[in-house]
Amino acid sequence: MLSQADLITIVCFIGAGISIGLGAIGPAFGIGIIGGNGLQGISENPKMEGPLLRTMLIGMSIASTTAIYALVIAVLLIFVITQGG
Amino acid sequence: MNTYAVREIPVEYLIYKINIFKKSLFIILAVSFLSLFFSKELSLGFFVGGLISMANFSLLSKYILRMRDFPLGKAKRFIISRFLIIYLIMGLALFIGITKGVLPFAGTALGLLTIKFAIFIDGVFSKYVKSS
DSSP states (O other), X not given: OOOHHHHHHHHHHHHHHHHHHHHHHHHHHHHHHHHHHHHHHHHHOGGGHHHXXXXXXXXXXXXXXXXXXXXXXXXXXXXXXXXXX | OOOOOOOOOOHHHHHHHHHHHHXXXXXXXXXXXXXXXXXXXXXXXXXXHHHHHHHHHHHHHHHHHHHTTSOHHHHHHHHHXXXXXXXXXXXXXXXXXXXXXXHHHHHHHHHTTHHHHHHHXXXXXXXXXXXX
16 A cells, blocks of 8 residues: 555656656757748748848747756656655 | 868857857856855856856757758757757756755756846847837
């Protein structure tokens, strides 16, 4: 029979896995789409390479913010809440 | 052996990157100094997190330049794989932060968002201050 502490630990680890898994997939795909569409724009209009590259950089940096939040939640779940009991 | 065509880097891209670095360095130093009065660990965590954030931003900018020479499908796979490497680096930084204690973790987590703050400030600055 599992104790309450064991149950909390199990649920925390499952939650951390879901947080990391889903939290990283979305931004990763988003960054891939930004990169692909940006390159397509550059190939259609090479003179706009500078502004397009800059926009791609901004978009990719902002898109990765959600991944950082998910990472922070997952690390909190694994190391703080499980140790707290 | 892969050889990449040597192409010039757009000046606008370089200038923007340097501006963001300047702003993020200012944010890191200012917040680290101010948080010294509250907690040394928080200040150290923010400083380290901010430096890692700047390093990741630099890596991302280099990967974007390398991506220009790839075909579309390969470029997408390349940037996704490199993003996951950057993500692992951030995870490692947070792991080191949390093993030292809870407070550096909070500072490190905030420090990792420094580049986002710098981009936001740059956007606000360029839109409202320069236009006035």
